[in-house]
Amino acid sequence: MSRFTVRHRPPPTRWPTAEEAARSRWFSPARIGRLEVAERTWVPAMVPWRATEDGVVTPEVLEWYARFADGQPGVLVVEATGIRDVASGPLLRIGDDRFIPGLRTLVETVREHSQGRTRLFIQCIDFLAVRRRPEPEKFFLRFLDVDAALRQRLAAASGEPAWLEAPEPAIRAHLLDAGQHDRPLLEQILTARERESLDYGYRERVGDTHLPWVRDLPRTLPGLFAEAARRARVAGFDGVELHYAHAYTMASFLSRLNTRDDGYGGPREHRVRLPLEVLAATRARVGSDYVIGIRYLGDDVVEGGSRIDDAAWFGVRFAEAGADYLSVSKGGRFEDARQPKVGEAVYPYTGRSGYECMPTVISDERGPFGRNVPLAAAIRAAVRAAGHATPVVTSGGIFAFEQAEAILRRGEADFVAAARQTLADPDWFRKIRLGHGDLVRRCEFTNYCEGLDQHHKQVTCKLWDRVALDAPGVRRTSDGKRRLSAPSWRPPDAGAAGRE
Numbered sequence: 001m002s003r004f005t006v007r008h009r010p011p012p013t014r015w016p017t018a019e020e021a022a023r024s025r026w027f028s029p030a031r032i033g034r035l036e037v038a039e040r041t042w043v044p045a046m047v048p049w050r051a052t053e054d055g056v057v058t059p060e061v062l063e064w065y066a067r068f069a070d071g072q073p074g075v076l077v078v079e080a081t082g083i084r085d086v087a088s089g090p091l092l093r094i095g096d097d098r099f100i101p102g103l104r105t106l107v108e109t110v111r112e113h114s115q116g117r118t119r120l121f122i123q124c125i126d127f128l129a130v131r132r133r134p135e136p137e138k139f140f141l142r143f144l145d146v147d148a149a150l151r152q153r154l155a156a157a158s159g160e161p162a163w164l165e166a167p168e169p170a171i172r173a174h175l176l177d178a179g180q181h182d183r184p185l186l187e188q189i190l191t192a193r194e195r196e197s198l199d200y201g202y203r204e205r206v207g208d209t210h211l212p213w214v215r216d217l218p219r220t221l222p223g224l225f226a227e228a229a230r231r232a233r234v235a236g237f238d239g240v241e242l243h244y245a246h247a248y249t250m251a252s253f254l255s256r257l258n259t260r261d262d263g264y265g266g267p268r269e270h271r272v273r274l275p276l277e278v279l280a281a282t283r284a285r286v287g288s289d290y291v292i293g294i295r296y297l298g299d300d301v302v303e304g305g306s307r308i309d310d311a312a313w314f315g316v317r318f319a320e321a322g323a324d325y326l327s328v329s330k331g332g333r334f335e336d337a338r339q340p341k342v343g344e345a346v347y348p349y350t351g352r353s354g355y356e357c358m359p360t361v362i363s364d365e366r367g368p369f370g371r372n373v374p375l376a377a378a379i380r381a382a383v384r385a386a387g388h389a390t391p392v393v394t395s396g397g398i399f400a401f402e403q404a405e406a407i408l409r410r411g412e413a414d415f416v417a418a419a420r421q422t423l424a425d426p427d428w429f430r431k432i433r434l435g436h437g438d439l440v441r442r443c444e445f446t447n448y449c450e451g452l453d454q455h456h457k458q459v460t461c462k463l464w465d466r467v468a469l470d471a472p473g474v475r476r477t478s479d480g481k482r483r484l485s486a487p488s489w490r491p492p493d494a495g496a497a498g499r500e
Contacts, residue, residue: 004355008367010444013400015437025408026401026416027433030074032391033291033324035238038117039074040408041429042417044327044395045123045241045295047079047091048459050484055082055093057102060458060475060484062109067426067485069113072433075415076110076118077241077327080125083228089456094124094228100235107236121293124228125243126221126250128204128214131197133340139198140176150189157188200339200346206252207260217249218264218274222281229282229292239291239324242282244275246332246357247348251297254314256306257335268310272317279321293325293393294318298375301331301353308375312382319388326383327393327417328376332357347454358420359397361445368445370403372396377412393417399443401432423449424461427489434491441486458484 021027027039050060068076082088085095093099103122110120134143144150146168154171155163163171178186179198187195196203209215229240244250252258253274258265264274275294282292296318298311315326336351349357359368376394383390394413398404404416421428425441432440441463448462458477465482468474475484 004363006363006365006367008361008363008369010361010399010442011369013402015432015440016401016435018433018435021401021433021435024401024405026404030391030414032075032119032239032293034289035119035291035324037074037119038072039429040415041073041404042075042393042395042415043068043073043077043422044393044417044419045077045079045243046419046423046459047453049090049453049456050458051090051092053087053090055088055091055095056099057092057106061092062106063475063485065106066109066113068422069110069118070488071422071425071427071429071431072114072117073422073429074119075417076114076120078106078120078122078237080123080243081228083124083126083224088127094122094231095224097231100231103231103235103237119238121239121241121291122232122237123241123243123295124225124232125248126224127248128206128252129202130204130334130345131202132345133199133201133342134197135342136176136179136198140179141172143197143202144172144175144194146171153189157185200337203334203346206249206258207265209260209262215262217253218262218277221249221274222278225278226281226285229286229290233286233290239293240282240286241293241295241327242275242278244294244296245329246297247334250275250278251300254296254306254310255300256310257300257302257304268313272314275314276317276321279318279323283322288322291324292322293327294323295327295329297330297332298328298372298379299330299356300333301356302333302335302351305333305335305353308378311375312379315379315383315390315392316386316388319383319386319390323390325391325393325415326379327395328372328379330356330372330375330396344455349450349454357396358447358450359445360447369397369399370407373407373412377410380411380413391415395419397445399445401437420445420447420449423459424463426486431489436491439489458482460484461486 030037030040048064050064081092081094083095151164155161232240254271258271263270299308300306331353332348333353334348336353337346337348338350340346359371373394376392380392391414393415395417398418399421407413407416421443424443428440449459452459460482464486467487469483
């Protein structure tokens, strides 16, 4: 990351008149499957950490999505929502029917605030276990598996055969001391996975087929995703987005790093097998008239990972299997993540792949704006060449009307999504549509929001989270220092000042 040394300023831009916006591609209608969409503006999934610890919708969740709906985007995607009924912190869940009432209220809230204009999808995710980086004492005295193989490595490294029969507590104490005073010796004794568990925290992989629950993922996941989609339809969502991106289970099956030898890893045809089976099971459960999209990676951006040629090939397979849209992201992997502090979990957006997922103003000469668009363009070209009209969504460093319009005009994507800019100004689509683009609060792409997400703090934007804190009805973060959502906005001709 040290080679990113150029600080870029957000480029100047010209905002359209209301008439120009009305004639534009970005604000023109489109179809996704059988669904009519009012315009090609899109808010991708963002995790705000506002659910209960049990994954239930809260008033803060409703307010978060209501503010985005106020801007009336064409499509709004609800955050990554867990498909299993397991504890996962303040992340929304859809792994049981008891979550349906809260999710139905969320749908109704978005309908009301967007005046029925915004199509609402929910992103469904599965993830494997990730543990916090342990204190060395806990790792060596409790977590480390002292088996025959470790004893043999210890005896060989130290030249002392007595370790083969030594009491387990003595071995643990010896390794703890080595960890503090003789790291080279320790590295001869511990396996690569054991060193990773010590230095980064324990993390499951899709290739850990010695674990029964990992081995059985191809058997269990299609049904879990399908049931999640059924609940989404019952709750009133317009569609579901299958989360096949970043550091999580389905992306890991797609990655070249997946070397499973059971027909679900290795060559592309095997790596795409489970994602296609999940898509098929989901389609069978919700029917042909319900939108199913896929969010996946155009490039893993880690050594040995998948590249754009894989992604283009996968895109064609997804299109021919009936996916209603493809939303393209990049990077965000565990493999190159920065080492966490003791007591914290590894975060997959801290290395080079994380930067490429959410590029910032401190960049290389290319800069961060629209940096990921070429991936979507390549995937779209491959899908079109194969004879499919499946819409492709692009995102990453999107900040202006002219930028989005040019992407659509060049045929690089069918929808243009913006997460951070929409967080900075949830009303920006509406402001542009009404000819008030000069009032848009422009994102500075410093990733202040991403820093909060990294520590599982309620996500806000530095451009508004301390504005009018004492105004009536303002909800604050759990520490009381920031407001949870942007101030409301009305057009100047509605009798308000127009600016917050």
